[in-house]
Amino acid sequence: MNSDSMEVFATDLSEVPIGPYHPLFPQGLKLRVSVDGEVISGIMIESGFQHRGLEKAIERQPWHAGIMYADRLDPEAAASAELALCLAVESISGVEVPKRAQVVRIILAELNRISSHLGFLAKMARAVGAMTLSHYVLRDRERFLDLFELLTGSRFSFCFLRFGGVSADVTEGFVERVLEACDLIRMRLKEYNDLLTYNHAFVARTHGLGVISETLAKKWSLSGPNARASGLDRDLRRDEPYSGYERYDLANPLTTKSSDFVRLGDTHGRFVLRLMEIEQSVSLLRQATESLPRGEFRNEQIGQSFVPPEGETLVEVETPRGVLGCHVVSTGAEKPHRVQFQGPSLQSLAAFREIVIGERFEDLSVILSGLDISLSEVDR
Amino acid sequence: MNQQQQRLTIFEAVVLYFRALFSGARSLAASIGATFPYLGGGRAIDFRKEVTEQYPDPVSSRTADDLPPRSRGLLFNDIERCTGCGDCERVCPTGAILLETVNLQESAKTWVSVFDIDFARCTFCGLCVESCNPASLVHTKQFEGAVYQKTDLVASFGRGRISPAHLQKVEARG
Amino acid sequence: MSFFEFLADNTPSDPMMDHWLFGLVKLAITFGLLIIPSLFFMTHFERKLSADLQARVGPNRAGWAGATQSIADLLKLLQKDTRQKQPRWSWPTLQVVALFSILSVLPLGSSVLLLDTGMSGFLPFFSFSVYVLASVFYGLEQKKMEGGLSGLRVGAQFVSGLFPAMTALMAAGIRAGGFRWSDFVASQSSHLFGWAIFSDPFQFLAFVVFVASGLVILGVPPLHSGYSEVELRGGVTSFYSGSELGLFRVSRLFAAFYWAVFSTTLFLGGWSGLGELAPPVAGFAEVVWVLMKSFGLLFIILLVARSTPRVRADQVTDFAWKILCPLGLVALLGTAAWNAGRVTF
Numbered sequence: 001m002n003s004d005s006m007e008v009f010a011t012d013l014s015e016v017p018i019g020p021y022h023p024l025f026p027q028g029l030k031l032r033v034s035v036d037g038e039v040i041s042g043i044m045i046e047s048g049f050q051h052r053g054l055e056k057a058i059e060r061q062p063w064h065a066g067i068m069y070a071d072r073l074d075p076e077a078a079a080s081a082e083l084a085l086c087l088a089v090e091s092i093s094g095v096e097v098p099k100r101a102q103v104v105r106i107i108l109a110e111l112n113r114i115s116s117h118l119g120f121l122a123k124m125a126r127a128v129g130a131m132t133l134s135h136y137v138l139r140d141r142e143r144f145l146d147l148f149e150l151l152t153g154s155r156f157s158f159c160f161l162r163f164g165g166v167s168a169d170v171t172e173g174f175v176e177r178v179l180e181a182c183d184l185i186r187m188r189l190k191e192y193n194d195l196l197t198y199n200h201a202f203v204a205r206t207h208g209l210g211v212i213s214e215t216l217a218k219k220w221s222l223s224g225p226n227a228r229a230s231g232l233d234r235d236l237r238r239d240e241p242y243s244g245y246e247r248y249d250l251a252n253p254l255t256t257k258s259s260d261f262v263r264l265g266d267t268h269g270r271f272v273l274r275l276m277e278i279e280q281s282v283s284l285l286r287q288a289t290e291s292l293p294r295g296e297f298r299n300e301q302i303g304q305s306f307v308p309p310e311g312e313t314l315v316e317v318e319t320p321r322g323v324l325g326c327h328v329v330s331t332g333a334e335k336p337h338r339v340q341f342q343g344p345s346l347q348s349l350a351a352f353r354e355i356v357i358g359e360r361f362e363d364l365s366v367i368l369s370g371l372d373i374s375l376s377e378v379d380r
Numbered sequence: 381m382n383q384q385q386q387r388l389t390i391f392e393a394v395v396l397y398f399r400a401l402f403s404g405a406r407s408l409a410a411s412i413g414a415t416f417p418y419l420g421g422g423r424a425i426d427f428r429k430e431v432t433e434q435y436p437d438p439v440s441s442r443t444a445d446d447l448p449p450r451s452r453g454l455l456f457n458d459i460e461r462c463t464g465c466g467d468c469e470r471v472c473p474t475g476a477i478l479l480e481t482v483n484l485q486e487s488a489k490t491w492v493s494v495f496d497i498d499f500a501r502c503t504f505c506g507l508c509v510e511s512c513n514p515a516s517l518v519h520t521k522q523f524e525g526a527v528y529q530k531t532d533l534v535a536s537f538g539r540g541r542i543s544p545a546h547l548q549k550v551e552a553r554g
Numbered sequence: 555m556s557f558f559e560f561l562a563d564n565t566p567s568d569p570m571m572d573h574w575l576f577g578l579v580k581l582a583i584t585f586g587l588l589i590i591p592s593l594f595f596m597t598h599f600e601r602k603l604s605a606d607l608q609a610r611v612g613p614n615r616a617g618w619a620g621a622t623q624s625i626a627d628l629l630k631l632l633q634k635d636t637r638q639k640q641p642r643w644s645w646p647t648l649q650v651v652a653l654f655s656i657l658s659v660l661p662l663g664s665s666v667l668l669l670d671t672g673m674s675g676f677l678p679f680f681s682f683s684v685y686v687l688a689s690v691f692y693g694l695e696q697k698k699m700e701g702g703l704s705g706l707r708v709g710a711q712f713v714s715g716l717f718p719a720m721t722a723l724m725a726a727g728i729r730a731g732g733f734r735w736s737d738f739v740a741s742q743s744s745h746l747f748g749w750a751i752f753s754d755p756f757q758f759l760a761f762v763v764f765v766a767s768g769l770v771i772l773g774v775p776p777l778h779s780g781y782s783e784v785e786l787r788g789g790v791t792s793f794y795s796g797s798e799l800g801l802f803r804v805s806r807l808f809a810a811f812y813w814a815v816f817s818t819t820l821f822l823g824g825w826s827g828l829g830e831l832a833p834p835v836a837g838f839a840e841v842v843w844v845l846m847k848s849f850g851l852l853f854i855i856l857l858v859a860r861s862t863p864r865v866r867a868d869q870v871t872d873f874a875w876k877i878l879c880p881l882g883l884v885a886l887l888g889t890a891a892w893n894a895g896r897v898t899f
Binding site for chain 1: 776779869
Binding site: 412 | 603605606607608609610611614857858860861862876877
């Protein structure tokens with residue numbers, strides 16, 4: 001307003017610091033974006049704000065305590081991380097898991113997948129500005145969190161799996177409530193389609209945005225829905241099944257007739273693919289609950305003081321965000337020697353750094369939420 | 381990304397224009413049609429038109445009794461049944477449990493002098509409850525654990541440290 | 555000569571002074587009893603309605619069903635001490651001044667209307683221009699990117715939305731035969747719903763174009779990319795708080811409300827259609843009727859805002875230039891053809 005100080009407004013290149021606390025992300029991430037007008041010309045990412053030293057903390061307690069830490073790797077998709085750790089330890093020690101326990105693990109993992117995808121949907125809706133849908137989705141996710149509380153006792157970090165099985169059996173009436181929730185979510189998916197998927201403004205906002213080609217996906221080792229939407233059709237549950245997945249028929253969303261535009265690899269395709277994966281999980285849940293075998297829910301020989309023998313293994317599971325690898329090294333001691341997790345979000349963040357160049361500044365949040373990155377998985 | 385850069389004829393361009401216009405208007409109408417029923421409490425789930433729980437108003441918020449039986453709330457240790465074995469202390473991932481025992485000479489019972497659970501460290505994972513053999517350590521469904529001072533976060537269930545004189549009296553009682 | 559002597563010398567018997575004082579009183583009444591309470595009613599209504607749509611509760615603590623929540627928020631903002639960071643006289647003050655200059659031509663009712671000139675239809679555009687450009691400069695004045703980008707987006711949207719709004723206004727004026735508010739209302743007063751939008755399809759098109767371009771100019775959700783919270787942290791006001799922020803928010807709300815009142819007068823019949831009523835009741839009833847229609851229009855805009863995701867800034871300007879402009883021109887030419895020979899100026 002005062003004319004004695006003339007500020008020259010530079011419109012060519014500016015650096016915008018974003019974060020670490022910003023409405024864009026649910027967790028802390030620091031970005032330094034170089035903007036040319038409204039177009040992004042460079043980006044520098046600094047992560048690590050969620051680092052809690054999980055892997056080191058696992059080394060200081062007996063083996064079973066590691067399950068609690070595995071939960072915290074990605075709080076929204078805790079079941080898969082627990083599953084990875086349990087499968088790794090069981091593989092080292094040759095422990096057999098009863099069939100009923102395997103099916104309960106699958107049920108929990110698929111319910112968790114649905115709730116994680118619903119969380120993604122809410123974040124995406126918020127990034128695009130559709131606050132109404134965000135509230136609806138979170139309300140529906142509450143149903144699933146109630147289911148988790150019914151089965152495991154906790155809404156987010158379950159600490160439910162144990163080496164050799166699960167810690168408690170399925171409660172009475174649980175299966176019926178699972179099926180009810182499945183019906184509810186199928187009904188709601190139609191509503192979400194009306195509100196967001198086929199909404200003209202949303203499609204204009206996300207179509208052709210942040211395209212990840214197949215070569216780029218291979219270069220950054222992407223996995224999960226991010227890779228499948230780019231054409232890399234690899235799903236560990238189908239290609240290298242674990243924990244009893246081989247018994248079920250995974251209806252591949254990519255082979256349905258409405259999947260042509262999913263393969264473009266843009267944000268809209270990734271979004272639609274995750275919605276289709278919710279339906280896939282629903283069909284898996286129906287199959288699993290139909291055929292819940294009788295038997296024990298836990299290998300009785302494995303107690304609290306179980307110690308696996310010496311050995312080392314790497315186990316990969318399909319989490320809602322991609323492939324999670326769990327590398328376990330045991331020296332036969334009471335405490336683990338080394339447990340290492342490598343989650344899929346780090347690769348997605350690396351790919352993000354490349355695909356965001358050339359896009360508009362306004363689309364930064366849309367692309368970032370579209371990749372479904374969990375920063376606590378990146379930072380551990 | 382536009383892989384095919386063919387030039388459209390004017391007719392095609394006009395048709396595309398109007399198609400986009402109508403699809404925009406139609407999707408807007410569909411979106412409004414999806415949200416409009418929510419006004420005035422339509423699409424209510426479980427007889428509640430709002431999903432908000434107005435805690436701590438008893439109007440629509442859940443209390444400890446409404447929670448499922450397996451809910452992992454604040455821990456409670458029944459000191460009468462506790463044997464002081466220390467399994468819970470060993471298995472706790474964060475070291476939240478502190479245990480001190482005194483061996484009574486003429487009885488099999490152990491005097492659990494200190495049993496402190498630091499809820500600042502507890503992650504409510506339930507491993508300690510699972511490991512408790514006499515089943516004295518249990519999860520209550522209580523979730524309201526906020527206190528005004530950090531030192532109040534430590535819950536003490538122990539019988540208390542005893543002096544040697546008191547110890548003799550207790551042993552004499554048997 | 556003192557001020558009171560001056561007043562006494564110019565007694566109410568002088569016709570010009572009579573109008574001057576009377577106009578001042580009307581302005582004060584309009585402002586104090588109509589505009590300010592409607593502000594609180596509007597914010598409360600909007601918040602409760604949005605909450606209803608989103609399966610939430612909305613404000614329910616302050617006052618009966620949360621009715622005084624917006625007053626409480628405004629009081630809280632006014633109490634903040636921002637003397638160190640912000641200058642005293644600044645852009646939001648200019649915005650509010652520009653908006654309240656519309657009060658003299660606000661067509662709330664035939665008795666409350668202060669000025670009925672032959673170009674009343676165009677006067678609000680000057681005020682809205684000052685209002686939006688003040689936003690632009692407010693953002694550009696900040697040395698941070700959030701304000702700069704936001705200011706540029708608001709400016710781009712403003713430029714793109716002006717032309718369609720003007721064409722729609724012209725279309726309405728052609729049908730009404732003039733740009734006085736009373737002309738507009740008189741041409742739509744054949745019966746209770748003798749509104750302009752029902753008279754011919756081009757008027758309906760002009761109505762849609764006018765409302766849509768209003769959303770574009772003023773940055774009303776879902777076209778609020780200049781004020782987006784997600785990546786711009788609120789845009790121009792991202793680093794401001796206190797009474798400036800309060801003024802800014804109030805001015806945004808009022809701008810939307812004024813645009814709704816203008817659309818009502820131009821296309822939805824204004825204060826007409828109530829028939830012949832006795833003078834004191836007529837004035838009051840007219841105001842209520844106009845307010846009801848304006849709030850109805852705002853309600854529809856709110857529904858649209860809450861069901862659609864936010865449109866990107868360049869898509870908004872695309873929408874304004876490529877869709878609203880041609881449609882506005884079609885409405886203008888169509889109205890001219892339809893009304894050829896019927897209207898004389």
